[in-house]
Amino acid sequence: MTADILTVTDLKKYFTIGYSDVLRREPITVKAVDGISFTVKEGETVGLVGESGSGKSTVAYTTIGMYRPTAGSISFRGQDLFENKERPRPLKKEIQIVFQDPGSSLNPRRNIRQILELPLRIHRRDENRLEQIVRLLEMVELPADYLHKYPQMLGGGEKQMVAIARALATDPSFVILDEPTSALDVSIQGKIINLLIRLQDEFHLSYLFITHDLSLMRNVASRVAIMYLGKICEVAEAAEFFRNPYHPYTQMLLSSIPVVSEEEEKLKPKKIISTGEIPSPVNIPTGCSFHLRCPERMDICSRVDPGMVEIEEGHPVRCHLYDQPDQEGSRS
Amino acid sequence: MSTFPLLEIKDLHVHFDVYGGTLKVLDGVYFTVHSGEKVGLVGETGCGKTTTMKSILRILPMPPARIPGGEIYFKGQDVLKMGAERLRQVRSEGISMIFQDPTAALNPVFTIGQQLGAVVKYSMAGKKLSRKEIREQAIIPLKEVSMPDPERMLDSYPIQLSGGMRQRVCIAMALVASRELLIADEPGTSLDVTIEDQILRLLHRLVEEKDVSVILITHTLGVVRETTDRVYVMYAGNMVEVASTEELFAQPLHPYTHGLMDAVPKLTGGGVSDGIPGRIPDYLNPPPGCRFHPRCAHAMDICRQEKPPFYRLSDDHEVACFLYQESEKGKQTP
Numbered sequence: 001m002t003a004d005i006l007t008v009t010d011l012k013k014y015f016t017i018g019y020s021d022v023l024r025r026e027p028i029t030v031k032a033v034d035g036i037s038f039t040v041k042e043g044e045t046v047g048l049v050g051e052s053g054s055g056k057s058t059v060a061y062t063t064i065g066m067y068r069p070t071a072g073s074i075s076f077r078g079q080d081l082f083e084n085k086e087r088p089r090p091l092k093k094e095i096q097i098v099f100q101d102p103g104s105s106l107n108p109r110r111n112i113r114q115i116l117e118l119p120l121r122i123h124r125r126d127e128n129r130l131e132q133i134v135r136l137l138e139m140v141e142l143p144a145d146y147l148h149k150y151p152q153m154l155g156g157g158e159k160q161m162v163a164i165a166r167a168l169a170t171d172p173s174f175v176i177l178d179e180p181t182s183a184l185d186v187s188i189q190g191k192i193i194n195l196l197i198r199l200q201d202e203f204h205l206s207y208l209f210i211t212h213d214l215s216l217m218r219n220v221a222s223r224v225a226i227m228y229l230g231k232i233c234e235v236a237e238a239a240e241f242f243r244n245p246y247h248p249y250t251q252m253l254l255s256s257i258p259v260v261s262e263e264e265e266k267l268k269p270k271k272i273i274s275t276g277e278i279p280s281p282v283n284i285p286t287g288c289s290f291h292l293r294c295p296e297r298m299d300i301c302s303r304v305d306p307g308m309v310e311i312e313e314g315h316p317v318r319c320h321l322y323d324q325p326d327q328e329g330s331r332s
Numbered sequence: 333m334s335t336f337p338l339l340e341i342k343d344l345h346v347h348f349d350v351y352g353g354t355l356k357v358l359d360g361v362y363f364t365v366h367s368g369e370k371v372g373l374v375g376e377t378g379c380g381k382t383t384t385m386k387s388i389l390r391i392l393p394m395p396p397a398r399i400p401g402g403e404i405y406f407k408g409q410d411v412l413k414m415g416a417e418r419l420r421q422v423r424s425e426g427i428s429m430i431f432q433d434p435t436a437a438l439n440p441v442f443t444i445g446q447q448l449g450a451v452v453k454y455s456m457a458g459k460k461l462s463r464k465e466i467r468e469q470a471i472i473p474l475k476e477v478s479m480p481d482p483e484r485m486l487d488s489y490p491i492q493l494s495g496g497m498r499q500r501v502c503i504a505m506a507l508v509a510s511r512e513l514l515i516a517d518e519p520g521t522s523l524d525v526t527i528e529d530q531i532l533r534l535l536h537r538l539v540e541e542k543d544v545s546v547i548l549i550t551h552t553l554g555v556v557r558e559t560t561d562r563v564y565v566m567y568a569g570n571m572v573e574v575a576s577t578e579e580l581f582a583q584p585l586h587p588y589t590h591g592l593m594d595a596v597p598k599l600t601g602g603g604v605s606d607g608i609p610g611r612i613p614d615y616l617n618p619p620p621g622c623r624f625h626p627r628c629a630h631a632m633d634i635c636r637q638e639k640p641p642f643y644r645l646s647d648d649h650e651v652a653c654f655l656y657q658e659s660e661k662g663k664q665t666p
Binding site for chain 1: 376
């Protein structure tokens with residue numbers, strides 16, 4: 001077994017967005033992330049899937065250090081990421097991020113050389129920088145004369161490649177990919193994805209891959225976690241996940257995917273039709289947060305929040321359908 | 333044929349005059365919709381899908397846009413030659429459009445009721461309606477799109493609704509008068525998968541109930557497969573392939589269509605293909621001949637010189653590619 005590179009334990013991140021009255025007695029909080037735990041192993045890609053507002057980006061930003069968690073911890077190779085007030089530089093160097101929209105994550109007034117130079121200047125002071133920048137461009141399959149170009153002169157795919165090169169400049173071992181291809185066309189998406197997979201092999205990187213595209217997830221992630229309203233509702237190996245989805249929300253997600261072939265159609269759970277919308281994270285429903293949309297809800301669901309139950313080895317599900325030991329597996 | 337198709341676009345060219353030259357965006361587009369048909373239009377960002385649709389309703393900003401050539405027949409009449417009154421009639425009774433981003437399509441400072449009411453008034457021109465009647469008329473389409481609590485919804489502002497609900501309002505607006513053609517421009521793209529699924533199913537149901545024809549624009553092939561009868565594939569201002577949906581997905585012919593299909597990640601796994609090399613051409617200086625040739629693995633000499641006509645492979649399958657020049661010429665060609 002390979003060791004865990006990132007361990008997230010009962011992570012919570014609440015944001016205060018206002019107060020209930022003028023006397024500021026009761027703060028109104030958004031529970032963006034509400035007690036999630038998962039691990040990422042060395043060299044693995046873990047997919048984090050969810051609709052907008054489910055808290056997946058908050059998990060990413062907390063891991064990278066843009067937020068401090070309200071409760072819980074994240075440890076990287078056994079070291080707590082938040083033990084110091086400011087994260088030590090060697091730790092910052094190890095964890096990097098690629099954002100969703102390269103159009104806004106690259107500074108339009110800096111050329112590619114300046115963009116790639118900044119992380120090198122901070123984290124790798126001693127070496128020959130120009131040479132390294134050229135090597136970075138080679139790594140992402142861009143020609144060296146892109147050094148003097150500005151972001152707006154590049155296409156969307158090329159910009160994202162620069163963003164990837166920038167993330168790799170510090171020689172990290174863990175990279176967070178926050179919807180790296182959702183702003184791009186499908187014909188370009190493939191190239192970026194394959195580049196990421198190749199770089200992962202070459203540099204033994206671990207990825208936390210955030211997306212809302214389950215079909216893409218099937219092809220890149222080794223394990224998938226589904227998030228709904230700040231909580232993880234199911235975790236499984238990618239292949240297993242598409243064969244045996246247990247949680248009703250997972251089944252709803254899968255049945256909503258538009259597919260292009262008959263073989264794929266057969267993989268979609270038929271019985272569940274998508275209804276309702278994700279509620280506001282300010283007013284999370286009582287009990288199981290999914291019960292308002294759930295086609296299989298029972299009385300208990302509106303009262304008690306279910307706990308994680310491991311149905312099969314490495315396949316935990318958070319749903320009342322499965323948490324009575326005598327009924328275990330009866331619905332599969 | 334004695335009867336006209338509902339909509340027929342012939343050899344449409346649209347240019348945009350910009351600083352530095354002319355963007356030749358549409359380069360001879362052919363497009364037909366028959367009565368009662370659900371037609372899909374697929375292509376990447378910037379290939380001219382929306383431009384084509386906007387020229388049907390004549391809502392392109394002119395200038396900078398300019399239509400140097402082409403005809404657009406709606407029920408046998410050329411939209412491009414219509415006077416203001418006829419055009420108003422087409423817009424209020426014939427064709428309606430749903431836009432990609434419902435947030436941008438709705439005015440944030442008016443209530444849903446005011447905006448729907450305006451559409452009702454416009455569609456019922458000639459008839460005098462009291463305020464109460466307008467309100468009653470406005471509730472009907474809201475109910476049709478399964479909007480919860482439509483009474484209260486009429487007095488809400490767009491910002492109080494979620495993205496999915498806003499898109500429902502836009503669909504309701506498009507359905508106010510009984511139209512014959514509905515143009516849906518990426519109606520689910522800005523929404524989450526589960527919501528997109530709901531919106532598409534809603535559209536599907538309404539179309540069946542009301543017997544309207546639909547043009548569904550999208551860049552997601554899966555959506556087209558599940559909702560349309562016939563598909564046009566568009567690349568850089570040209571239609572490159574047209575076929576019945578079933579046929580297109582069973583046997584894509586154009587190298588571009590092939591590339592697109594391969595590039596879609598599959599639920600069955602097995603990795604992702606590299607996609608299509610290069611990017612969409614610069615419309616200021618589009619490549620001569622077939623506009624796809626710089627990205628095409630099968631490019632031949634003739635592709636660099638001549639624009640390929642449509643070749644007819646079967647009754648409902650035509651493709652604009654010289655790889656198939658043995659076949660008989662298609663009817664999409666002049």
